[in-house]
Amino acid sequence: MSVHQWREDCSPHLSGPDNQTPRRTVQRLTMLFVTVTLLLAVLALVGSGLGIAADGSDTASLNETNTSERNVSDHVVSPGATTSVTVSFKFQEARQVTLVETFTPEFGNVTIVDTGGATLSGVNNANDELFVDWGEVKTATVTYEVTVPDDAADGDTFTLNSGKMSDVTIEPAVIEVDTDPAFFDVAELTPGETSIDSGDSVNVSATVTNTGGTTDTQAVNLTLDGEVVASQSVTLEPGETQSVTFMAALGDRDAGSYEYAVASADEAATVTLTVGNPTADLDRTISESTLTPGATTTVTVDVTQNTSSGLFLAESFTPAFADVTIVDDGGADFKGVNNANDEVFADWGDVKSTTLTYKVTIPKDATAGDEYTIQSASSSDYALGTDTITISDAEPASFAVEAFDAPGSVPQEENITVNATVTNVGGMNGTETVEYRLGGDVVATETVTLAPNETVTVTFEAAATTDRPGAVTHGVWIAEESHTQTLTVKHSRATYAGDNGEIGLRGVSNASTDWNDGHIDLSLLRDIIGHWRTDTPVR
Structure with missing residues (x-):
């Protein structure tokens, strides 16, 4: 309030012009008001020079910042490009702060992204200045974006500076225009x-x-x-x-x-x-799940993971078996069987698909009705559920060759077809491999599974390959069971041919000797001589 206003406001409460005492009072009050006003002005002037506020506080310390910085994300930009700017400051004490940033020349656009909790903020319509104002703050960070005009030329520069009214002063930053910047x-x-x-x-x-x-x-x-x-x-x-x-x-x-x-x-x-999470297709197969005491069966565990990774499998047995043997570890790095025969494990590094095969043997003192369970141990990466082997007092599976049907003779190198009748004469299901042997060599096999008293006919076809024509033993074998006959391998053109199928003088000579001895007839001898004369291979 000015002295004149103060006097006008006070005058209605004063007495009239004839009253001299009130007039003197007003004069004295006016002189006192002017004196106090001048004194306050002097104190403010002196205080600002000495860093002392009217209330005695240290204004220099309030105005002093410990840190302040301006960071420009990209100092070289292309026309129309936008870059981000952050301004941060920290005062020794909380105070009212105004931040002013000026831009010379003005940008195409200026946008305040984060005011750092300010109460007021704004951008000049000309895009050449922005301000942010806080009530009481000690530290804050402001983020804004500036966009270079589309018509900026190569080499143009834009300067970012602190405005005159800013309480935070930072050295200017420069953004340069490059019409072909790095990308x-x-x-x-x-x-x-x-x-x-x-x-x-x-x-x-x-x-x-x-x-x-x-x-x-x-x-x-x-x-x-x-x-x-x-x-x-x-x-x-x-x-x-x-x-x-x-x-x-x-x-x-x-x-x-x-x-x-x-x-x-x-x-x-x-x-x-x-x-x-790792997943896998899992399968456990037991070749025979009903066994007699002392019998052995094969267990196969197949695992196919959705991706190649480490794999640990552990199988536990309750009660323990008499014996557990790993037949095929599927390339595991480590594997083993617990001494108590109640657990088996295998460990692989990175693997997608593998198979673990092992055999278990039932104790000889097991009794009919006993059950042995196989399940995944708690330490195994995957759980395959529980499978059970049941002990039976029935006779175990036993395969017998009931009949063997085969020709008595065959020309050398030609195919021979034989049939074997096989019956499971035991009291339990069983699986066995039937072998056809010629001269002691296994030349064909077939695996069959039969229920008790079930019969099957197995057919084999193989080449009658022997060193020399003559009598040879052939037949079918199942484990220790066999049924054999004598097969006469007759001479043929192939008997007298070399490895290349051609008949030479030695072949003709051998054929003549065999004809003299009665091993071949005259028609075969003439056929062999004909192949020799025409150099025609016999096969």
């Missing part, structure tokens, strides 16, 4: 869309090419759903290409789908990554 193109991202198990690592690579006209250095990042999980600094000249490779445990996530990318400041290559 880091990202391509050839591998692997493409892929799936991994939780906890697995993945090797990610890509190529980065500077398709712009300026040498630049950028951070190339591997991101997962926007989160940077690995980074490399890459410097490229115009037209230069560089490969980047990242090894990251991207599988260390909950199961689900994620977007992973290799990204420069300019571009990102993105694909889908599926993280899941």
Whole structure:
């Protein structure tokens, strides 16, 4: 309030002009008001010079900042490009703060992204100034974006500075216009869309090419759903290409789908990554699930995982078997059988599909009705459920060859067909391998499974290959059971031919001797001589 206003406001309460005492009172009050006003002005002037506020506080310490900085994300940009600017400050004590940023020349656009909790903020319509104002604050960070005009020319510069009314003063920053700036193109991202198990690592690579006209250095990042999980600094000249490779445990996530990318400041290559728990197709097969005391059966465990990874299988047995033997570990790195014969295990490194085969033997003192269970141990990576072997007092399976039907003779090298009748004369289901042997050599086999008293006819066809014509023993075998006959392998043209199928003088001579001895007839001898004269192979 001015003295004049004060006097006008007070005058209605004073007495009239004839009253001299009130007039003197007013004069005295007026002089007192002027004196106090002048004194306060002097104190304010002196206090500002000495750093002392009217209330005695230290204004210099309030105005002093410990730190203040302005960071520009990209100092070289192309016309129409946008770059981000952050301004941060920290005062020794909380106070009212106004931040003013000026831009010379003005930008095409200025946008405040984050006011840092300010109460007021704004951008000049000319895009040459912005302000942010806080009530009481000690530290804050402001983020804003500036866009270079589309018509900016190569080499133009834009200066960012602190305004005169700003409580935060920072050295100017310059943004330069480059009409052909660096541009880091990202391509050839591998692997493409892929799936991994939780906890697995993945090797990610890509190529980065500077398709712009300026040498630049950028951070190339591997991101997962926007989160940077690995980074490399890459410097490229115009037209230069560089490969980047990242090894990251991207599988260390909950199961689900994620977007992973290799990204420069300019571009990102993105694909889908599926993280899941390992799964597998599992199967346990027991060749015979009903056994007699002391009998042995084969157990096969097949595992096919959805992806190649480490695998640990453990099978437990209740009660323990008399013996457990691993027949085929499927390429396991480690395997073993517990001394008590109540558990077997196998461990593989990275494997997608494998088979574990083992045999179990029932104790001889087992009694009819006893049950032996096979199930996955708690330490096994997968659970296959429970299978049961039941002990029976029935006679075990026993295969007998009831009949053997075969010709008595066959020309050498020609095929022979034989039939065997096989019956399970035991009291339990069984599986056996039937062998056809010629001259002691196994030349064909077939596996058959029969219920008690079931019969099957097994047919074999094989070439009658022997060193020399003559009598040879042939027949079928099942374990120790056999049925045999004598087969006469007759001479044929092939008997006298060489390895190339042609008959030479020695073959003709041998054929003549055999004709003299009665082993071949005259027609075969003439046929052999004819092949020799015409050099025609016999086969």
